[in-house]
Amino acid sequence: MKKAxxxxxxxxxxxxxxxxxxxPYLREAxxxxxxxxxxxxxxxxxxxxxxxxxxxxxxxxxxxxxxxGSGSEANNFAIKSLAQAxxxxxxxxxxxxxxxxxxxxxxxxxxxxxxxxxxVPVDGYGLAxxxxxxxxLREDTILVSVMHANGEVGTIEPIASIAKVAKGTGALFxxxxxxxxxxxxxxxxxxxVDALSLAANQFYGPKGVGALWLKxxxxxIPFLDGGVQEGGRRAGTExxxxxxxxxxxxxxxxxxxxxxxxxxxxxxDRLIEGLSSKIEHTILTGHPTQRLPGNASFxxxxxxxxxxxxxxxxxxxxxxxxxxxxxxxxxxxxxxxxMGIPPELAQxxxxxxxxxxxxDEDVDYxxxxxxxxxxxxxxxxxxxxxxxxxQGGGR
Amino acid sequence: xxxYSEKVMEHFxxxxxxxxxxxxxxxxxxxxxxxxxxxxxxxxxxxNHLSDVKFKTFGCGAAIAVSSIVSEMAMGKTLEEARRITxxxxxxxxxxxxxNKYHCSNLGAQALNKxxxxxxxxxxxxxxxxxxxxxxxx
Numbered sequence: 001m002k003k004a005x006x007x008x009x010x011x012x013x014x015x016x017x018x019x020x021x022x023x024p025y026l027r028e029a030x031x032x033x034x035x036x037x038x039x040x041x042x043x044x045x046x047x048x049x050x051x052x053x054x055x056x057x058x059x060x061x062x063x064x065x066x067x068x069g070s071g072s073e074a075n076n077f078a079i080k081s082l083a084q085a086x087x088x089x090x091x092x093x094x095x096x097x098x099x100x101x102x103x104x105x106x107x108x109x110x111x112x113x114x115x116x117x118x119x120v121p122v123d124g125y126g127l128a129x130x131x132x133x134x135x136x137l138r139e140d141t142i143l144v145s146v147m148h149a150n151g152e153v154g155t156i157e158p159i160a161s162i163a164k165v166a167k168g169t170g171a172l173f174x175x176x177x178x179x180x181x182x183x184x185x186x187x188x189x190x191x192x193v194d195a196l197s198l199a200a201n202q203f204y205g206p207k208g209v210g211a212l213w214l215k216x217x218x219x220x221i222p223f224l225d226g227g228v229q230e231g232g233r234r235a236g237t238e239x240x241x242x243x244x245x246x247x248x249x250x251x252x253x254x255x256x257x258x259x260x261x262x263x264x265x266x267x268x269d270r271l272i273e274g275l276s277s278k279i280e281h282t283i284l285t286g287h288p289t290q291r292l293p294g295n296a297s298f299x300x301x302x303x304x305x306x307x308x309x310x311x312x313x314x315x316x317x318x319x320x321x322x323x324x325x326x327x328x329x330x331x332x333x334x335x336x337x338x339m340g341i342p343p344e345l346a347q348x349x350x351x352x353x354x355x356x357x358x359x360d361e362d363v364d365y366x367x368x369x370x371x372x373x374x375x376x377x378x379x380x381x382x383x384x385x386x387x388x389x390x391q392g393g394g395r
Numbered sequence: 396x397x398x399y400s401e402k403v404m405e406h407f408x409x410x411x412x413x414x415x416x417x418x419x420x421x422x423x424x425x426x427x428x429x430x431x432x433x434x435x436x437x438x439x440x441x442x443n444h445l446s447d448v449k450f451k452t453f454g455c456g457a458a459i460a461v462s463s464i465v466s467e468m469a470m471g472k473t474l475e476e477a478r479r480i481t482x483x484x485x486x487x488x489x490x491x492x493x494x495n496k497y498h499c500s501n502l503g504a505q506a507l508n509k510x511x512x513x514x515x516x517x518x519x520x521x522x523x524x525x526x527x528x529x530x531x532x533x
Binding site: 118302303304305306307310314323324325326328330332337342344347379380381382383384385 | 407413415424429430432435451454456459498508
């Protein structure tokens with residue numbers, strides 16, 4: 001059976017070149033980077049090269065990169081540890097309503113610690129409004145965090161404008177660039193931010209490695225206490241192969257970015273156009289143009305996402321959904337909810353994320369197998385039956 | 396490891412008794428699209444037996460499999476027997492359900508019971524509402 005993986009937002013596969021770069025550090029170059037001998041030197045060199053590669057990807061200095069265990073860790077680190085470091089100046093933090101759980105839940109933890117958190121809304125496209133952020137700022141606002149791009153609906157936020165507003169009051173600005181870094185150009189100076197999170201497995205690097213970029217001179221509380229690793233801010237023996245892999249993946253992402261964007265956008269547009277014309281009562285979620293190159297996200301009316309995923313999976317297609325039924329908590333995606341999408345429509349959420357592993361053939365295959373799946377579930381759906389009755393007859 | 400049992404997958408992939416009954420003797424609708432799942436059961440009653448059971452479901456794989464197995468379990472049963480189809484029995488018949496999908500088995504049993512209530516009401520008979528009220532709280 002044909003297989004098509006269109007779930008690159010969950011994780012991208014590891015590129016063979018990245019694996020090759022990692023292998024020596026899983027074999028002979030096994031030293032601890034903190035050791036003062038040849039083995040240590042070799043491992044340290046690997047890490048420092050990776051630091052330069054990751055820094056180059058986002059226009060930063062190598063010494064400003066702190067490697068972490070994931071993008072989620074980088075977000076936890078930024079939100080909790082920056083807030084703690086700034087708390088003598090104030091205890092107010094601003095985030096957007098569509099942040100990743102690693103930001104949202106970190107902000108909830110801050111509330112438990114006595115901080116105040118304001119959540120700014122987004123519009124129907126998932127865009128945060130710089131004016132709304134401006135309106136939420138107070139004298140005691142110490143940190144603002146708005147994501148660079150949302151992986152679920154693909155919307156790219158106007159971070160440079162938002163950061164400018166926030167910086168005007170002296171608050172620090174963090175952006176979660178996990179969905180965007182390595183995919184679209186990210187330059188920390190152009191964005192005008194103080195801290196930025198990224199993750200290797202979003203750009204063909206390994207899982208379990210991320211990084212927090214922190215502008216030189218920005219005070220932060222250590223996230224893990226222990227040794228002197230990562231400038232004493234994130235203790236624990238470094239994941240050398242993982243970090244080396246992240247570095248190699250960053251180098252390749254930077255080198256191939258233009259061609260990748262072109263390739264992914266073409267696939268995305270083919271899927272969006274095909275699906276919208278082949279399946280009635282479908283809406284594209286997220287912004288039509290300010291959108292990640294590989295993101296094709298929809299809500300398919302009258303049916304539920306998990307059922308679609310299961311039938312797609314039976315045809316060898318991997319996709320994802322923000323429906324309540326697909327979440328452990330049985331709650332519709334907070335992103336779709338924040339965009340004003342009603343719960344019954346959010347139930348029909350279906351997300352395809354395209355990447356290097358995909359071709360036109362994959363897209364055409366999805367366009368072949370999905371319409372009968374949607375039809376079949378609609379024939380089973382009491383909502384669709386009601387809709388048809390209200391329309392006065394069948395199709 | 397798949398999250399669903401083979402039996403759930405089998406009923407999801409090949410659901411039995413999907414559809415509506417024209418001029419049904421009873422209809423039971425539970426859930427709503429806002430909470431995620433919605434099931435409508437249609438029954439035909441002959442001589443106190445369920446001679447036909449059909450359903451329409453908006454929901455996840457578990458919700459569809461539950462509807463299918465409930466329709467199968469109820470088919471041909473007397474009303475009293477059909478009343479004894481509990482969520483636990485439904486889950487057991489499906490060889491288990493993930494914990495967070497248990498509510499789907501409640502919905503299936505509820506929808507069938509509501510359809511029976513509807514039939515009894517139309518017949519001018521007393522509805523055994525004790526169970527129904529308990530179910531609706533869930």
